[in-house]
Amino acid sequence: MRPSRLSSPRVQTIGPSRRALLLGLLASGCTPGAPALQGGWVGTHPERGHRLRGELPRGGGPLKKTGVLIVGAGIAGLACARALAQRGVDDIALLDLEDQAGGNSRGHSLAGSSCPLGAHYLPLPGAEAREVNELLHELGLAREQFGRTVWDEKHLCHSPQERLFIDGEWREGLLPLPGSAAAREQYRRFSALVTQAQRELGFAMPTQHARWKPGHAVLDAQTFTAWLDANALIDAHLRWYLDYCCRDDFGAGADTVSAWAGIHYFASRHGFHAPGDETGEREPVLTWPEGNGWLSARLAAPLRERIHLGRTVLRVTEQREGIELLAWNETTGAPERWAARAVVMATPLFISARLLATPPDALRTLKQAHAPWLTANLALREPLLDRPGAPPSWDNVRYGSTALGYVDARHQALDPTPRPPLLTAYLALPAASRGGLLAKPWQHWAEVVTTELAATHPDLPGKIERIDLCRFGHAMSIPTPALRGSAELAALNAQRGRVVFAHADLAGYSVFEEAYTAGVDAAARLSL
Ligand SMILES: Cc1cc2nc3c(=O)[nH]c(=O)nc-3n(C[C@H](O)[C@H](O)[C@H](O)COP(=O)(O)OP(=O)(O)OC[C@H]3O[C@@H](n4cnc5c(N)ncnc54)[C@H](O)[C@@H]3O)c2cc1C
Structure with missing residues (x-):
């Protein structure tokens, strides 16, 4: 049932006429006589x-x-x-x-602001992450008060945290809402299966703090897709979301990663909160401009x-x-x-x-196997026009896309001066793209990124001041x-x-x- 376009992480392409238009805009700096687009590879050698x-x-x-x-x-x-x-x-x-x-x-600097080159956030760690908790306390991000951990608000992602572009508008949160009662039942069942796996097997972040059991091995022996199919979890919205989560954390989709990885993602730290779930608060994350x-x-x-x-x-x-x-x-x-x-x-x-x-x-x-990744930092000349719905957020994702959306590095800055956003776009690429990351010029990849972002922001190509791209040929291990x-x-x-x-x-x-x-x-x- 899962649409085949979700089955392999690949960047969506556009038709030749629109591509020609975008290329023209990129090359010309968008207004007649304007300088050509500034940019290039940064960060890795x-x-x-x-x-x-x-x-x-x-x-x-x-x-x-x-x-x-x-x-x-x-x-x-x-x-x-x-x-x-x-x-x-x-x-x-x-x-x-x-x-x-x-x-x-690592962090980067563009147009006078800090931005990420790669990793951009850390969810609040659970109690099992003893080593990480110790570090965060020592760095002054957290302190104990009356037996509770209190986090320094400055470093928690400011609101609004995330939004999803779906059906022509932005909606708060990244989970697409179920379209029918049957779909809603699937969301609830997936949530219950994650809770059950957590209770019966135990999942921890970091993984080495959870004991490996035969039940983990059963999950590890199959793909996440096979496990979802076996549990009749076939709703297209739910499947897109789960696939997105896998690509975001593991660099590859649900049909490539193991069911252990797919469940670990939710059971160890993120949780899965079906719509209507009373405990479904947004997960707080620590993040910084860089x-x-x-x-x-x-x-x-x-x-x-x-x-x-x-x-x-x-x-x-x-x-x-x-x-x-x-x-x-x-x-x-x-x-x-x-x-x-x-x-x-x-x-x-x-x-x-x-x-x-x-x-x-x-x-x-x-x-x-290691997944290649591409990140792009885009400095804009002026603010972007926005589509209806939820306001610009830290993390902004397009439903149905195989790219991973963008974060705004200036979202977390404490400087109140109004400035255009500084976007960091993320793409986890299939292994077949590794050669192209090395061989194709940065302008090719700037076009790929710009095309993706233009699907939600058609005015973006005309507003780019500079685009710095960072390529990671072997970014992360695929589980x-x-x-x-x-x-x-x-x-x-x-x-x-x-x-x-x-x-x-x-x-x-x-x-x-x-x-x-x-x-x-x-x-x-x-x-x-
Ligand atoms: C684009 C991207 C986004 C990410 N986003 C997040 C996120 O938001 N949150 C999160 O928790 N994680 C994220 N990650 C995962 C990230 O990989 C980990 O958080 C973490 O940074 C991994 O650290 P590491 O030390 O294990 O590996 P690495 O970062 O791979 O460090 C290995 C080091 O070895 C060096 N090296 C390699 N070969 C040689 C050599 N021959 N000689 C000398 N040095 C060498 C490399 O330069 C590198 O500095 C992201 C990863 C990428 C690529």
Whole structure:
């Protein structure tokens, strides 16, 4: 019953005449004589990561020595460094190939305002997320008062939080309302099944704080689509929404991710509140103009000179006495050699498999697919006209689209000066688009993004001042069937010694809570 257009995440296209018009507008800056559209790629350097495909360079100058090397300064690497420092381990060096720490959780600046490059929010963590809660308290985002956690309002998403464009108008919230009594019954049944799974099996965020049971394995063995079909949950609106949620958190749709992942999404943190459900309050989230770049900047700040940016690690070799590492210094254009007692591999697992001279068997045999993503920050010259219905919100999504909508980075700014919005658009792309992300010019992808946004804002193409695009060739692990329960992930999560792994990939999918906890956990498993 599910419409086939929902079955694969792909960007909707438009007919040739409208495309020609949009291209014309983009190229001309929209008014005759106006300058051409300004923009380009920002944030990531695919050519650096692709150095791993070439031969290893010789030489490397004098050996640089440290106690612990952390490869990758994303959330997991930064969390690991923080946890080691708390253990009193101070001789640490973090190496990252990009020019800014934070990995997928970095901020950007455009038209005088901060905006996200990638990750943009963190739902309020549950009690199981002990490590994350501890961090948020320490950063002053939360405090305990009379036995209750009180959150600093400044960092909670301001109202209105989200809206959905459907049937020609904006409606509050992202859940499309059921169209009939039969559909309403399906929403309620899905909600009841999520509650039942939570009660009988237990789901937690981060996943490692929930015990893996045979019932989880049953869900992990099938796709979410197969599970929905088996439960006769076929309403088109409900299916679009569930597919959207999967693409938003996992980078792939319901027919690609496991039923474990689909249910985990709701049972672990978001909840599913059918319309009319009294507990159906909007889920509060923490967010900042620069998205989770706010968090990564605060994790990185105390580490100062321990972070070495523009260092592409090429090889990590375990020796009898310790670790030797070869990196490429992107600034000097020369190799660097490092020696340490131990190493934390805080890179995606498929990269760790390439970097380690002798990867463990689990890393060699692990099969894990990563979704490509594209984000675009659009600075506008003037405010957008709006369609009827719910007012402009932080998160704005179009029903039926395979793109993920946009957030307004200025929504959360505390500066009261009226300014046009600064939009951050998100697209999770099918694997087949990875080559195009690398090969096609930024103008092509600017058109893709603009076309999508013009479906809700026809005046947008004429109002773009600048568009900065960020491509992530291998953004996040897709929790495909049999990945989460695999023996390989279990072994890599448990590995102790002088080489340990720390990355959201260890959970089978990528969110802040998983990355952060993986980093803290790796610090505890590291032998020094
Ligand atoms: C577009 C996008 C939006 C997202 N939105 C959200 C969100 O709103 N909320 C949320 O919770 N999560 C979101 N996520 C998930 C996000 O991935 C996690 O929250 C988290 O940032 C992952 O951290 P990590 O440390 O596990 O991985 P990464 O961010 O992948 O960090 C790995 C680091 O290793 C470095 N590296 C790789 N290879 C090498 C090498 N050879 N040498 C040196 N360094 C190397 C990379 O540069 C990177 O800094 C989003 C992800 C993307 C891509």
